[in-house]
Amino acid sequence: MYLALKGSQLRFVIGLLISFQHVVTADYSSGASEFWCESTKPTRLVNIVYLKCLNEVPIYVDATVKPSDSSLPHQFNLTVKRVEKYSFLVEILRTDLDSGWENILLKINWKAYPPKEIKTCRQLYDFGYRRNGLYNIYLDGRTKWEVYCDLENHGGGWTVIQRNMDNRTDFDRNWLDYKTGFGNKLASFWIGLENIRALTKNGDNELRIDITTCDNTKIVAEYSNFMVGPESDRYRLNITGYQHQQGKLCDYGSPSGRWQCGSTGVSRTTCENNVQGCCFDSAASGKNRCFHTKDAMAWGNGSEFSTKDKRTNTCPNTMKAGWWFRYCTYSNLNGNYDPCKVGFNYAYWRNVSPVGLHEGLRFTEMKIR
Template sequence: MKKGTVNELSAYRQRAWCFHLFEDFTSDNCYQLYSFGYRRNGLYNIYLNGSTKLEVYCNLENHGGGWTVIQRRVDNRTDFDRNWLDYKTGFGDKTASFWIGLENIRALTKNGDNELRIDITTCNNTKIVAEYSNFTVGPESDRYRLQLSGYQHKQGTCVQHDATIARPCFPHSNLSRKECENHKQKCCYNANVTGDHRCTHTADSMEYVNGKIFSTKDNSSGTCPSTRKGGWWYSGSTLKRRLVVLNAR
């Protein structure tokens, strides 16, 4: 993760700053809490499979409400360069930087009908938002394989784009502002930039890891977890394409 970058992954089922703990009734996700009238961000107890209690951070105030936050990085004080067991069970402070745990993500998503939202604020205050209409994680026996579809680019400006989050629209050059802004790739035009990056779009970097298994420094067939200093759904394109890896340094 770049210094100064903030990112957050949220998922909700059944389609998926005061920190207080509530436990009024049995609920198995934050969207269910939202549907029962809860509207305050904070820590809640939910019950996976109707019985296993799990403390989660619910975002009930923003983006339509009902989001279960599964990862957040606001600084580098929490070490994400961890082993398989840590990534399986989870680590960190749910009111700050944390990873909820692969086994918990599996339990939250295994019944299908989930959405994933990714919010990134870069060190130069560029805000990037992407949503996926379908999101599931497989069992540990399949190394928590990731399945994503239904990508939607929600927000991102071209003024401060860098190569990790933006790609030139085709054809690469000589597009007018009108041609760029009407492009099918939902491109944005920056007159202050020359060459290929005058007309860019915020790319779906997750497309390269869709269908991939999770890897950590002690459970991987490659070098990506050790090189990038974090567990993730890596692919052979991760290093070559400079893809965003939200658990990496």
């Protein structure tokens, strides 16, 4: 039966259904259908019904269309317009209106992915999601877990694991809190060491750290490899492949040799393109205009995580936070929220700062993919 909408509505044809196949696996529901279409109708809307009931609305449907006869030209684009619990709607658009045929048999192959198939924010991005916010993922394919996904920035697909942006969340916590997580995922929070372990144990993860300093300078540190060990090893930190915000690798030499900057009179262009990773600070003067984003995480690489009630040194008490401490200063992103305060109780992420090397930060965020 053929059906056409008139006026400003889309005109479409659903041809005689020739066949329909439906398969359900542990990961997705799939199927294929064939139908005739007429050359006089360039746009078709086809509603495909799942022949087997699904327990919930699929989070994503992947569908393709092509002529059943492979010798015929492939001249169709398909867009999934709506996904529901019992069916999904696709729009098929012809790209060649002068092909010479009157009727053609088309085949749609599709896969409907249930929400439990989503294990990372990267998968959400790959499935076309482009809005930051809270999403449910299923790391083990069974248990629902709410995470904050950054799907808009820096290539998308990031799972945010830490944010320190106000003083409403206390980071001076015990081991259990740091293990399980705390805070508000829409503001300041810590996702939990056990969750970070679950997200990174495959060993193929990158980490991005975004920092805003007292004078609103933006600092970015990226690492191509980030992983934490199991609780039996105190969630030991394994982090390598440091890059600064220009994207150049800086993972060479000793930590103290990674951010040496040039002499006086360094131009902005030279500074920003320096192979060692200089950043430019227009508020400073002379040689201070050229400074490096420090690879501050390097000082904690290989360290166990410590809290005030489970520690290898006094750093958690001094810094009022849990962290991978080797020295009490440098990278700590979980310290007290005191923007612009200075002193050894604060982080050390750049070699030159208008307020001091150890400075209270306005904003920090850690995210992985």
